[in-house]
Amino acid sequence: MNPIKHVAIIMDGNGRWGLKHNKSRNHGHRAGLKTVEKIIKISLKKKIPYLTLFAFSTENWRRPKKEINFLLKLLENFLQTKLNQLIEQKIKLKIIGNKNKFPKRIKKIINYSENKTKKNKKLHINLAINYGSKSEIVESIKKIIKKKQNVSEKKITSNLYTSDLPNPDILIRTGNTKRLSNFLLWQIAYSEIFFEKKLWPDFNESDYLKILNKFKIIKRNFGRI
Numbered sequence: 001m002n003p004i005k006h007v008a009i010i011m012d013g014n015g016r017w018g019l020k021h022n023k024s025r026n027h028g029h030r031a032g033l034k035t036v037e038k039i040i041k042i043s044l045k046k047k048i049p050y051l052t053l054f055a056f057s058t059e060n061w062r063r064p065k066k067e068i069n070f071l072l073k074l075l076e077n078f079l080q081t082k083l084n085q086l087i088e089q090k091i092k093l094k095i096i097g098n099k100n101k102f103p104k105r106i107k108k109i110i111n112y113s114e115n116k117t118k119k120n121k122k123l124h125i126n127l128a129i130n131y132g133s134k135s136e137i138v139e140s141i142k143k144i145i146k147k148k149q150n151v152s153e154k155k156i157t158s159n160l161y162t163s164d165l166p167n168p169d170i171l172i173r174t175g176n177t178k179r180l181s182n183f184l185l186w187q188i189a190y191s192e193i194f195f196e197k198k199l200w201p202d203f204n205e206s207d208y209l210k211i212l213n214k215f216k217i218i219k220r221n222f223g224r225i
């Protein structure tokens with residue numbers, strides 16, 4: 001049985017879900033947040049130590065302002081209303097991505113939430129916002145060069161946002177699209193990938209558990225036979 005240390009998820013399909021229900025794309029984003037809560041709950045129950053959630057990519061700035069502002073507001077509200085719950089559940093929250101581009105208000109609440117949860121050990125949640133894998137890798141290499149060190153796989157890994165985490169065992173993408181959209185390209189070199197047809201707001205506990213169970217019996221070779 002493979003142990004599960006780290007699950008990464010590309011939470012895709014909110015916008016289509018909203019439209020499918022004759023409502024707005026933003027309605028879908030709100031519904032998607034409920035799925036996030038369900039997945040956190042199961043991850044805790046299954047004692048998965050690391051969960052990385054892709055919430056906003058560096059490319060998502062290309063969306064209409066109205067949608068971007070809604071997503072930022074959703075994040076702000078989530079942190080304001082759920083931070084105590086995260087603390088009670090011993091969850092550590094870390095943002096991966098470039099925080100500089102966010103409005104001051106959001107930066108402040110992100111920093112506050114990270115600080116308040118930094119000592120928690122039960123579940124480490126990485127929320128990827130304004131995250132792009134290629135720029136993460138470039139930044140890592142720049143840091144190595146600046147320190148006048150030799151570029152190696154180990155050094156690139158240890159200068160990424162994810163330096164303190166194991167690589168994802170499982171990568172899930174919902175929303176019926178088979179692509180990686182610039183997510184954790186370096187870290188998923190040996191992850192087991194699950195593409196799910198369901199849109200993120202429809203993805204539920206049993207879908208998640210099915211994936212976790214399938215993963216447990218996969219033969220992982222890492223190049224060996």
Ligand code: IPE
Nearest residue numbers: 011012013014015016017055
């Ligand atoms: C959610 O899904 C992911 C985010 C970028 C917040 P989408 O908003 O991409 O939904 P679809 O793929 O357009 O349906």
Ligand code: IPE
Nearest residue numbers: 010011012054055056057181
């Ligand atoms: C990937 O979804 C990013 C997130 C889930 C946050 P997108 O909907 O932005 O991906 P593309 O543009 O369809 O590849």
Ligand code: MG
Nearest residue numbers: 012013014175
């Ligand atoms: Mg999408």
